[in-house]
Amino acid sequence: MCGIVGYLGKNRAADILIDGLSKLEYRGYDSAGVAIIENSDIDVNKCKGRLANLQEKLKEHVLDGKIGIGHTRWATHGEPSDVNSHPHTNESGTIAVVHNGIIENYLVLREWLSSEGYKFVSETDTEVIPHLVDYYYEGDLLDAVMKAVKRMEGSYAIGVICKDEPNKLIAVRKDSPLIVGVGKDESFIASDIPAVLNYTRDVYLLEDNEFVLIEDKGITILDENKKKVEKEIYHVTWNADAAEKGGYEHFMLKEIHEQPKAIKDTLTSRVVKGQKINLDSINITKEQIQDIDKIYIVACGTAYHAGLVGKTAIEKLAKVPVEVEVASEFRYREPLINERTLMIVISQSGETADTLAALRLAKAENARVIAVTNVVGSSVSREADDVLYTWAGPEIAVASTKAYVTQLIAMYIIALYFAENKGSIRQSEIDKIKCGLLNLSEEAAEVLNQKDIIKDFAKKICNDKDMYFLGRGLDYAVALEGSLKLKEISYIHSEAYAGGELKHGPIALIEKGTKVIALATQEHLFDKMLSNIKEVKTRGANVIAIAMEGHDVIEKTVDSAIYIPRVKSLLAPILSVIPLQLLSYYVSIEKGCDVDKPRNLAKSVTVE
Numbered sequence: 001m002c003g004i005v006g007y008l009g010k011n012r013a014a015d016i017l018i019d020g021l022s023k024l025e026y027r028g029y030d031s032a033g034v035a036i037i038e039n040s041d042i043d044v045n046k047c048k049g050r051l052a053n054l055q056e057k058l059k060e061h062v063l064d065g066k067i068g069i070g071h072t073r074w075a076t077h078g079e080p081s082d083v084n085s086h087p088h089t090n091e092s093g094t095i096a097v098v099h100n101g102i103i104e105n106y107l108v109l110r111e112w113l114s115s116e117g118y119k120f121v122s123e124t125d126t127e128v129i130p131h132l133v134d135y136y137y138e139g140d141l142l143d144a145v146m147k148a149v150k151r152m153e154g155s156y157a158i159g160v161i162c163k164d165e166p167n168k169l170i171a172v173r174k175d176s177p178l179i180v181g182v183g184k185d186e187s188f189i190a191s192d193i194p195a196v197l198n199y200t201r202d203v204y205l206l207e208d209n210e211f212v213l214i215e216d217k218g219i220t221i222l223d224e225n226k227k228k229v230e231k232e233i234y235h236v237t238w239n240a241d242a243a244e245k246g247g248y249e250h251f252m253l254k255e256i257h258e259q260p261k262a263i264k265d266t267l268t269s270r271v272v273k274g275q276k277i278n279l280d281s282i283n284i285t286k287e288q289i290q291d292i293d294k295i296y297i298v299a300c301g302t303a304y305h306a307g308l309v310g311k312t313a314i315e316k317l318a319k320v321p322v323e324v325e326v327a328s329e330f331r332y333r334e335p336l337i338n339e340r341t342l343m344i345v346i347s348q349s350g351e352t353a354d355t356l357a358a359l360r361l362a363k364a365e366n367a368r369v370i371a372v373t374n375v376v377g378s379s380v381s382r383e384a385d386d387v388l389y390t391w392a393g394p395e396i397a398v399a400s401t402k403a404y405v406t407q408l409i410a411m412y413i414i415a416l417y418f419a420e421n422k423g424s425i426r427q428s429e430i431d432k433i434k435c436g437l438l439n440l441s442e443e444a445a446e447v448l449n450q451k452d453i454i455k456d457f458a459k460k461i462c463n464d465k466d467m468y469f470l471g472r473g474l475d476y477a478v479a480l481e482g483s484l485k486l487k488e489i490s491y492i493h494s495e496a497y498a499g500g501e502l503k504h505g506p507i508a509l510i511e512k513g514t515k516v517i518a519l520a521t522q523e524h525l526f527d528k529m530l531s532n533i534k535e536v537k538t539r540g541a542n543v544i545a546i547a548m549e550g551h552d553v554i555e556k557t558v559d560s561a562i563y564i565p566r567v568k569s570l571l572a573p574i575l576s577v578i579p580l581q582l583l584s585y586y587v588s589i590e591k592g593c594d595v596d597k598p599r600n601l602a603k604s605v606t607v608e
């Protein structure tokens, strides 16, 4: 939800800010803007729409200033428009602010500031910040920002510059991500690491309520009492290329193709043939595992779908009851949590507001929390008791693909780890699953080889208005993910149903030519699924099936079939989701949609 950047150094700030924003556009693309100190004044340029619009504007208005801030917006308060775009300034234009988050008490502040004579031009919550800083400004920007922040409730990562102190950039975060890039004679702030990777690999990962003072002489980090905070530099080991398209037309296609590697990286050193699961990063003891009497898996969207697979894996292998919950619902329903409850939160970004709130709720009730996340140093990783990183590498496309399969891997690893510690199933069974996991990377690559067949299917279905995904057991969990993928990037209405549930209502929607994607990879449910497929075929549906090799008998019933390698049913979701990801991708391309930046969406949902 919104991306912010800031720069102070020896180079043209405009170029560096625009480059940084281009790496953060996945966080929102309703508008973009920069504020740069130019000839002793703050020069603000901003406009509605994609970053390209701003770039076009800046072609005619070249800026040479060496300090500035920038913003790419996902609109919450106020429609996408030029005036609602960031940066926002005080009335005299001497203070400029970029903000990611929501100032929850902005109406109260706005009313009070208005009574003090301040005039507002936008509908945003953010605009109160430059006015507040102005109110407190007495010649020391850091001081004024610190005082302003004390009045603000909600979430924020902000960058502030001031005309009267042209060699200072101030930043602070609370519940919204912010990192500081440490360059040679130049410093950066950004919502995410890829924005600075072209310039430095050394970053500080900020904690909540830490202030950053960037000056020519370097970076100072302070706590809310102005006490200097000594922080270790985090050296980024992955390449800037990891956050580039690398020859692919879209990030999503690249990330789909990175899945074999992501699976391997997430397994490496944790799952080794003939050895116990090795989870160095997890401190939970054998006794604590044995004491757990309930697990909540809490997440949103795709990560929630990964949790559904996690439930089956943990219940089957570790024999502990698991409830999977959508984070935005969980936090408001007084769930039963105690010290024998374990919560597993799953979040690619590690910043999703509802997931973070659920984590905090669990901690407040003395439950232990394991975070499964892809972003090192993210909020959930810092606040959970244990972290299991998914080593998917940066995921840039808004539609999650490689993060999902690595979340599934993480779920299998946790399930096996618990099973080993509890002795809940036979070691021989555990060993078979480990072997299965270790083969998945190559098998995923085999599925990717079928992309041309899937491309042809996409051509046949791209003009449909509605589509249905069916599956039983784990196939139902994957059906939900396939359906989400299709709607978010191709805007085709689709729904996922459990195969057996159809006749309780939704089958009324099936008519001649209705497209149905049926997953039939679960060995023990195959015959039942075949019956469900026949039910929709009889009513005229056109069915594409995803099945395991060896189940080609399905061709007698369906119109077309895509096969995945034969694996244990428990592990099939890792492979069966890939054709669905590719199908959504190619349908989106056929329809001419913006695959990586679907309308109304942002990658990281840091507001409720």
Ligand code: F6R
Pocket: 300, 301, 302, 303, 304, 346, 347, 348, 349, 350, 351, 352, 355, 398, 399, 400, 401, 484, 485, 488, 603, 604, 605
């Ligand atoms: C869909 C998608 C979203 C996210 C959800 C949670 O493709 O990406 O549904 O899965 O917003 O995000 P994280 O995992 O960052 O908490």
